[in-house]
Amino acid sequence: MARLLKWTEDAADDIVAIAEFISRDSEFYAKAVVKKIMEKITTIPEDPEIGRMVPEIESSELRERFVYSYRIIYQITDEAIWLIAIFSGKQPIEEHLGERLEP
Secondary structure (H helix, E strand, O other), X not given: OOOEEEXXXXXXXXXXXXXXXXXXXXXXXXXXXXXXXXXXXXHHHHOHXXXXXXXXXXXXXXXXXXXXXXXEEEEEOOOEXXXXXXXXXXXXXXXXHXXXXXX
């Protein structure tokens, strides 16, 4: 049985920031990238362990999936799957995780 997928406020802010950043150059590509990210996110509850463990953090609960150069970081708990962060893989992970790991 699939666990419930929950968004942290930070992850929701991340997807908006990505859309705004890309839309400076192209509304079309902003929509396309966000659509691909959302499609990937909706598949996470089906098999959350398919995402790789985040190499910078040694925890089997913290996983990631990729869309283009974007990292989708999520935490698997007994109650739910929490979307923690969505950001460019070119950015240091420390800038995005900080205090986010315990929703």
